[in-house]
Amino acid sequence: MAQIIIQNSLADKVYDLLKDQILSGELAGGMFIPEEQLAQQFGVSRTPIREAIRRLAEYGLVVLKPRSHAQVYQVNEKEARDIARVRVVMERLAVESMTPESINERIEQLARLAADCQYYLGIGNRAALFEKDSLFHLELVKCANNSTLYNLFERLDAQVQLLRVAQNLPDDELGQIINQHGQLLQYLRNGDIAASKALLYKHIVHEAEQNGV
Amino acid sequence: MAQIIIQNSLADKVYDLLKDQILSGELAGGMFIPEEQLAQQFGVSRTPIREAIRRLAEYGLVVLKPRSHAQVYQVNEKEARDIARVRVVMERLAVESMTPESINERIEQLARLAADCQYYLGIGNRAALFEKDSLFHLELVKCANNSTLYNLFERLDAQVQLLRVAQNLPDDELGQIINQHGQLLQYLRNGDIAASKALLYKHIVHEAEQNGV
DNA sequence: AACAACTATCTTGCATACAAAAAACAAGAG
DNA sequence: CTCTTGTTTTTTGTATGCAAGATAGTTGTT
Structure with a gap:
């Protein structure tokens, strides 16, 4: 019935969790999301965090400045x-x-x-x-x-x-x-x-x- | 005149190069693209290669099977x-x-x-x-x-x-x-x-x- | 007090190392 | 000869370390 979503990689899991947090407003528009902080929060290394953030950026949920903090996107x-x-x-x-x-x-x-x-x-x-x-x-x-x-x-x-x-x-x-x-x-x-x-x-x-x- | 595209990161450069190769047909539909091989070819580590491949996947130019080879997408x-x-x-x-x-x-x-x-x-x-x-x-x-x-x-x-x-x-x-x-x-x-x-x-x-x- | 320049700290970008899983290969049974 | 099974090899997924650049704090000057 309910579609089962297979989360193989840590990056997938982190992506889903972050997406939920952004869409629920827990991570509000404009907030910074440093990789290291998330890594500690989720108990994984920065590598899968990075991948998740990059994907979120592809979906327009976060904005990326080169060599700078990722930021939660704010709709106008x-x-x-x-x-x-x-x-x-x-x-x-x-x-x-x-x-x-x-x-x-x-x-x-x-x-x-x-x-x-x-x-x-x-x-x-x-x-x-x-x-x-x-x-x-x-x-x-x-x-x-x-x-x-x-x-x-x-x-x-x-x-x-x-x-x-x-x-x-x-x-x-x-x-x-x-x-x-x-x-x-x-x-x-x-x-x-x-x-x-x-x-x-x-x-x-x-x-x-x-x-x- | 011609728009200048700033390629800050290695991942950006690799992305552009791979995209060109795919769109020119040099990398034909169905071909496997192992990360290590590309890393040696471009003279960089696997990290930026991975990021580039992931982005290509977001654009539908390659398909990703978990824990398996990335493959150039073939249109039908x-x-x-x-x-x-x-x-x-x-x-x-x-x-x-x-x-x-x-x-x-x-x-x-x-x-x-x-x-x-x-x-x-x-x-x-x-x-x-x-x-x-x-x-x-x-x-x-x-x-x-x-x-x-x-x-x-x-x-x-x-x-x-x-x-x-x-x-x-x-x-x-x-x-x-x-x-x-x-x-x-x-x-x-x-x-x-x-x-x-x-x-x-x-x-x-x-x-x-x-x-x- | 406001502004500019300099320094210290933090964060990202990339390289490398290792473990787990998949693919490729080889050997054996039908 | 084909299919199955077990083993080796390759490839991905993740962790970690380090260097370059950006941010933030501090000091000095006007």
Whole structure:
């Protein structure tokens, strides 16, 4: 059921832990993350730490100055809009690329993730809600059967997650957005691509513009 | 004129060299690239080599199996179509996002790159032509003033370059495609977004479908 | 007191060493 | 001859040490 992620190397583990810490806000935007400190914290040498930080930089979660401290990336509002615009075209391409079969294969999982979002919204667990929301959209893009699109979207998703915690939307607006998941699934079941695409725009851009344009 | 790229670290230099070797076909798809061998070849230790290979993997130019050889990525035809579809929506978004000012700022550079493409096509230097073509499209996306879009497009571009050498288009079709650059610039000067978007589809998807669907 | 230059400290970048796992090879059984 | 199994060799993953450069603190000057 839950996808098992094999963490072979220490670098993988450190990467996942650091990513969680950044996305949870534990490591806030702008903070320095010296390699030696992390090495002691995780009880490993600097080598796997370095690799993890480098990968985080590739995903835009930390910024690297040569021969200087790595720093946790801080999203700004301009970037929030930029991210949303790219998200829209990618998710719309995903919807366009779907076939009835590829939708059927994943619709149950999508429905489950949408329900999870509702659940965590209800009990007020935002961290869990955001994680499920990301998984929902990743699953959506998977339906396109386009590995290039999926890989790029994964990268974008990292920044979307960073954005969500920084945004801190009010409960009612968040609820509205989460409710759209169910409607989107209904459109997809009916094969209504146009309606899906229109809803996606609202669903994604809305979020970013709440932040105050 | 030519953008100066500062290569601070050895890893950067190794990355650039390996990238060139892969994109030129010198390191062909499927080949193994052991760290130690490269270390001796470049006269450095394995540490910067590892970092370079990891980054190449992030750009999809090599594939990494845990505790095993890194391997140069081999594009297949399905992926060629996938890449083209993503390219279309990203470059179309770029065109939509442009303003007359952002176009004016870069139109000269774009024209220069388009001319370079023509020149290298004329003398039959494909490697140089492909490089300029990539730069043309990167510059095009830059006009959108969307750093998220640009970063993702850079990643996609690496695979597009890999694709181009594998495709080996006949001269006449390549010529047709390169000629479209000038027309695109004309549309952009006139602010004709719709025509630009239509042409982009032809320009990009055409390439992929020549490969034989 | 504010600013500049110098010094000390810290951090990264790279090289090297070693252990564990995978790949390659060889020998033996069917 | 082919397939399997065991052994050797190679290759990766990680730790550690050192040098170059950046940061931060200190002193001296205006």
